[in-house]
Amino acid sequence: MNYPIRTHALTRRYGGTVALDGLDLEVPEGSIFGLVGPNGAGKTTAIKVLMNLQRPSSGRAEVLECDSVRLGPSHFAQIGYVSENQKLPGGMTVEGFMNYLRPFYPTWDDALADELIRQFDLPRTRKLRHLSHGMFMKAAMASSLAYRPKLIVLDEPFTGLDPLVRDELIEGLLPRTENTTVFISSHDLSEIESFASHIGFLDRGRLQFSEEMGSLAARFREVEVTLERPAAIPQQWPATWLNAQQSAAVIRFVDSQFEAERTMAEVERLFGGGLQVAVNPMPLRAIFVTLAKAGRKAAA
Numbered sequence: 001m002n003y004p005i006r007t008h009a010l011t012r013r014y015g016g017t018v019a020l021d022g023l024d025l026e027v028p029e030g031s032i033f034g035l036v037g038p039n040g041a042g043k044t045t046a047i048k049v050l051m052n053l054q055r056p057s058s059g060r061a062e063v064l065e066c067d068s069v070r071l072g073p074s075h076f077a078q079i080g081y082v083s084e085n086q087k088l089p090g091g092m093t094v095e096g097f098m099n100y101l102r103p104f105y106p107t108w109d110d111a112l113a114d115e116l117i118r119q120f121d122l123p124r125t126r127k128l129r130h131l132s133h134g135m136f137m138k139a140a141m142a143s144s145l146a147y148r149p150k151l152i153v154l155d156e157p158f159t160g161l162d163p164l165v166r167d168e169l170i171e172g173l174l175p176r177t178e179n180t181t182v183f184i185s186s187h188d189l190s191e192i193e194s195f196a197s198h199i200g201f202l203d204r205g206r207l208q209f210s211e212e213m214g215s216l217a218a219r220f221r222e223v224e225v226t227l228e229r230p231a232a233i234p235q236q237w238p239a240t241w242l243n244a245q246q247s248a249a250v251i252r253f254v255d256s257q258f259e260a261e262r263t264m265a266e267v268e269r270l271f272g273g274g275l276q277v278a279v280n281p282m283p284l285r286a287i288f289v290t291l292a293k294a295g296r297k298a299a300a
Contacts, residue, residue: 002029003062004151004181005050010059012045012205019045021205022059027198032182034192034213036284037202038292043185046202047155050183051081064151077105080144082137083155090129094122094139098146105147112176116142119172134165141169145176152177154184158191166191193284201288203295220287221258225251225267226276234270242294254282254290 005027012020019042027033035043048054050061052071061068064075092100094117102108117124120138123131128139137157144152152173158166166188173182174195186192192199193213200210209216223241227249237244240257251271255263260279267277282290 003027004029004064005033005183006062007046007050008060010046010049010061011057012042012049012054013057019205020049020056023202023205023207025200025207025210027181027183029181030179031198032177032196033184033198033200034196035183035185035200035202036187036189036192036288038295039187040204041202042205043202044155045205047083047153047183047185051079051153073104077107077147078150080147080149080152081155082140082144082153082157084137084157084159085155086140088128088136088140088143091127093125093127094131095124097128097139098143101143101146107149108147112148113142113146116145116172120168134161137161137165137169138172141172145173148176148180150180152180152182152184154182154186156186157184158186158188170195189285189288190283199284201291203291208291208295216287217281217284219256219258220282220290221255221263222280222282222286223253223255223258223263223267224278224280225271226278227251227271228275231271236270238266242290254287256290 003026005025007023007025010020010023011018023046035046037043045054049056050063050068052068055069063071064078066075089097098113098117102110120142122135122139122142128136131139141157157169161169170191184192184196196213198210198212199216201208230249233244233246233251240255242254242256244251244253264277267275
């Protein structure tokens with residue numbers, strides 16, 4: 001399998017602060033990989049190192065089989081990059097900006113560029129500095145898709161956008177991802193969940209896990225156990241059962257390695273028989289909150 005993005009022991013320090021701590025990451029070719037994590041987890045730092053906007057303190061990052069510190073024009077001609085803090089030449093019109101970019105990209109597709117301008121309803125003659133934030137992000141997305149890149153890197157592209165604009169950006173992106181790998185960091189977990197094929201969870205600069213979305217959704221379950229009478233949470237608590245809470249005779253927790261037969265056997269071993277047990281799937285946001293809380297508790 002090919003990996004358009006791969007890192008090994010990637011570390012980035014700012015003085016005494018470690019933003020990335022030995023990051024080992026592989027993004028499969030053709031995937032839509034969502035990198036999620038709390039504020040300050042290191043997501044933007046990782047992308048800046050991948051795009052050679054910052055140098056690693058140690059370790060290595062490879063993008064399109066090239067060391068990130070050696071990325072050059074031929075590589076960037078195959079990479080689409082959109083960031084919430086992106087800078088575009090504000091004095092250019094939308095159409096003038098697209099025309100300006102054309103010579104830099106051998107695979108530039110004029111028909112696709114026109115199609116994207118129409119789909120995003122971009123005002124061709126308006127200067128970029130006069131666009132709303134939503135229109136500005138649409139212009140950035142259109143300019144990054146028009147040359148059919150092999151890799152699309154999106155750094156918090158949905159921040160500050162209303163739901164309609166987010167939907168329009170996604171509707172413009174997804175049909176153009178054939179033969180393309182998408183790497184996206186975002187706090188908008190409900191949107192990520194709707195289209196990501198893979199998820200990586202970054203916390204305090206360390207990758208906690210990286211897996212297919214279906215596998216992640218299958219192994220996390222919220223479990224509610226109703227006891228015959230109130231009882232304390234057992235001290236011998238499985239390490240994969242997170243964020244235990246108790247209210248009278250009801251105990252709730254999240255099983256991060258759920259297997260129906262094994263989990264039920266463990267519940268009966270700890271609490272005895274005659275129980276009512278409810279097991280519920282969890283959306284990505286609930287999984288994210290569970291992991292973030294468990295991480296803070298472990299760090300305390």
